[in-house]
Structure formats: structure tokens, C-alpha cells
Amino acid sequence: MNTVANLSPATGQVPDHRLSIVVPMYNEVENVEPFVTAVHEALADYPFPWELLIVNDGSRDGTQQALDEQARLRGPHVRPIHLWRNFRQTAAMQAGIDAARGDVIVTLDGDLQNDPKDIPKLVARLLREDLDLVAGWRQNRQDGLWLRKVPSRIANRLIRKITQLEFQDLGCSLKAYRATVLKRVSLYGEMHRFIPAWMATVTSPARMAEEPVSHHARTRGESKYGISRTLRVVLDLLAVNFFLRFSGRPGHFFGGLGLGIGLLGGAILSYLAVLKMFGEQIGGRPLLWLGFFCVLGGLQFLTTGVLAELLIRIYYDRGDVAPYHTTQGPQLAAESAWHQTH
Structure with missing residues (x-):
């Protein structure tokens, strides 16, 4: 494997890495085959090893059988993970993160509203700019105005105010992470919406960025999101605010x-x-x-x-x-070199 490779003329050269794509699914049997196909088409010319981990979150509509069939047809790089009941999206995402073997982890939804073609772009920026997180930003959302867009805008504004993180679209599941940093964060409850806030407890917000991505309307299956989640977002936000400000005191x-x-x-x-x-x-x-x-x-x-x-x-x-975290800066690099020479 080469030390560097060219992802595309637009992204330039990036270091060697292994990519893990983590996708939670719940009752998405109609989307399994189209989604797996879309990922393979998006990464057909990807020059690095990659794996696709699809976490079946206790589906009861045939999603498990469809995933097993895709794994048999596509090969061992497609890895279904079956949870014995519906533990909800955060737990399913954590299960995929725990099983991921890559140096870079990308998460996205399995309903094809996130476009797998954006994956190389996010990964390239993460590695070229030496970041720990690159979050997708759905600038042109294809959702209903009152049931999805308006609550999302209110929630994002409230989250920015409390967490002091200048992200425009924290609700977008399409994100690229440095695995060594992401695995230092434990997700529970419904905290998948606040992963950037949790990562701010183990890395600097300066090592996070946002990248515009495509967004498509759902064409198959039923949405698992609704306005009822707004109350849960507020409750989770109170917990995030407590841990960000008072976890050490x-x-x-x-x-x-x-x-x-x-x-x-x-x-x-x-x-x-x-x-x-x-x-x-x-x-x-x-x-x-x-x-x-x-x-x-x-x-x-x-x-x-x-x-x-x-x-x-x-x-x-x-x-x-x-009670603190450091980054590998020049001072730490010099300290490491000093130990190697003494």
C-alpha cells in the first residue's frame, strides 16, 4: 500500500488509512439493497481499504435477512451487526463504532437521504487538514418545512447557544471522525445528536469542521423522525450542558x-x-x-x-x-524525541 494516494483531483492527496462506514438501520428493508449498491458505487475507485458496518437495530420487517444476503453477495467487507431488540439509534451507532476497525469512521443514515458520494470528500478534508471531526451540513434540505426543518433550526440554534460550537447542522448523521478520538467518547441515551459536543470534551473545537453535503428526499420506507423528538432533544441538551460545564466540578x-x-x-x-x-x-x-x-x-x-x-x-x-486532554503539538513531539535520545 502506498504512503499517499489521490482520492480525486478535487480532494488531493491524503495519507494511508482504513475506512469504516457505520450505518444504523431500523425497519429499512426497502432501502437495504439500494443503499449497499449506492455505497459501492460511491467507493468503486476508493484507493484505500474500507468496510461497511450496518447495524440492524432489532428490525422486524426483513431487514436482517436482506442484510445477510447483501453480505453474502458483496463479500466480507460488508459486515451486518444484528441487535436482538430495538435499542434506538444511539446504541446502534455505538455498536457499530465499537466494531469498526478503521482509522477513520464515517457515520450516516441508511435511508439514502445522506449521499454516500460525499464520503470521500469528508474523509479527505479530515485527513488533509488533520482534523478529528468533519460534520456534514445539509444546506438544501429535502424535508417537510414544519415537521423537520423548523424544529431542526430551532434545535440547532439552541444547541449552538449552549455548547458554543458553531455548527449549522448538528442533526446531520453524515460525519467523518478520527477513530482514536471518537472511541474515547461513550454514547448512550439519545446522545448521537450531540457527538460534536461530546467530542469537545476530549479534543479541541478547533479540530472540528463542517462541510456542505447533498441531501435527498426519502423515497422508500417510513421516517423515524418527527416533531415529538424536540422534547427529547431539550432534555438531552440539559444533560450535555451539565457535563460540558460541570463534569469536573x-x-x-x-x-x-x-x-x-x-x-x-x-x-x-x-x-x-x-x-x-x-x-x-x-x-x-x-x-x-x-x-x-x-x-x-x-x-x-x-x-x-x-x-x-x-x-x-x-x-x-x-x-x-x-481532568484534561492534550493534543500532539510541537512541545509534546519534542518531549517524545527527548525520551528517544536519552
Whole structure:
């Protein structure tokens, strides 16, 4: 295998690598054969080894049989992974990432709305510019306005505001990752929408970029997305915000809440104490109960913060993790060279 190769005149030379394409599918039997064919057509002249991992997320419509048939026809580079029930998209994507053997991992949906022809372009930019993530940007989305476009725009604006990541289309599944970085992130729940935010915990946002990609209307099967996901996005976003800001100092989060609520309760009880000194009856006032429970709640938040800090100390004291991450810059390269010569 050559050290460098030419992907196309548009992308220029990129280093040697192995490519893994991870695709979660759920009840997409009508799209299996067209999708696998589209990927092979897009990568027909790809000069590097590649594999296609399609994760069947507990489908019950014949998707499993269709995937097994494609693997038999196409060869061992097509690797179906069957989950025994529907674990949802994030878990399916994590299963594919765990099984991927490539140096570069590309994720996309299996409904052919993402165009496999964009894969070489994203991979080339990732490697030529030495990035850790290149995310697709669907500038001309072929979705319904009110059910998909408007909620997506609102969600993207909210996500940009909270995460401080300047991505225009975080909902696009078509992304290229450096495998060594992506595998340092564990996905759960429905966190696949926020992979760039999670990656910001292990690498610099300066090593992420966005690339315009094609987008097509769905022509087969039924969409698994809807406006009902908007509420889940908001809930997941709260979790992302907590981990980005307070994962290393949870005592500040719980302690801040505890102090605020406790001070409010203390102010209420002080006010009632003054009234009592002037002879007013306060025993039947609802304000007394509010002040009492505010003080109690504040104490609970404070003690929760102390416990969380103890857990974080235990986590970092294990020795195999650190509260920071570094990149391989000139200073680290010089340090490595120093050890080799001494």
C-alpha cells in the first residue's frame, strides 16, 4: 500500500488509512439493497481499504435477512451487526463504532437521504487538514418545512447557544471522525445528536469542521423522525450542558443551587421571625412552610454536591484518567524525541 494516494483531483492527496462506514438501520428493508449498491458505487475507485458496518437495530420487517444476503453477495467487507431488540439509534451507532476497525469512521443514515458520494470528500478534508471531526451540513434540505426543518433550526440554534460550537447542522448523521478520538467518547441515551459536543470534551473545537453535503428526499420506507423528538432533544441538551460545564466540578452546580435555595429560605424565615417579634401570628402562613422546605432543600443540594465531589475525586484518583486532554503539538513531539535520545 502506498504512503499517499489521490482520492480525486478535487480532494488531493491524503495519507494511508482504513475506512469504516457505520450505518444504523431500523425497519429499512426497502432501502437495504439500494443503499449497499449506492455505497459501492460511491467507493468503486476508493484507493484505500474500507468496510461497511450496518447495524440492524432489532428490525422486524426483513431487514436482517436482506442484510445477510447483501453480505453474502458483496463479500466480507460488508459486515451486518444484528441487535436482538430495538435499542434506538444511539446504541446502534455505538455498536457499530465499537466494531469498526478503521482509522477513520464515517457515520450516516441508511435511508439514502445522506449521499454516500460525499464520503470521500469528508474523509479527505479530515485527513488533509488533520482534523478529528468533519460534520456534514445539509444546506438544501429535502424535508417537510414544519415537521423537520423548523424544529431542526430551532434545535440547532439552541444547541449552538449552549455548547458554543458553531455548527449549522448538528442533526446531520453524515460525519467523518478520527477513530482514536471518537472511541474515547461513550454514547448512550439519545446522545448521537450531540457527538460534536461530546467530542469537545476530549479534543479541541478547533479540530472540528463542517462541510456542505447533498441531501435527498426519502423515497422508500417510513421516517423515524418527527416533531415529538424536540422534547427529547431539550432534555438531552440539559444533560450535555451539565457535563460540558460541570463534569469536573459537580459541587459547583449542586452547591450553587443549594446556596441559592437555602438563602431564599433563610430570607423568608428571617422575615417571618421579625414579624413574630412584633407579635404577628405566623404559624398558619404558607410562607413558613415555603421557607422551611427551601432551607431543607438547600441543605440537600449542598450535601449532594459534597458527595458528587467525593465521587469525582475517586474517579480521577484511579490514575488512568486525567481532568484534561492534550493534543500532539510541537512541545509534546519534542518531549517524545527527548525520551528517544536519552
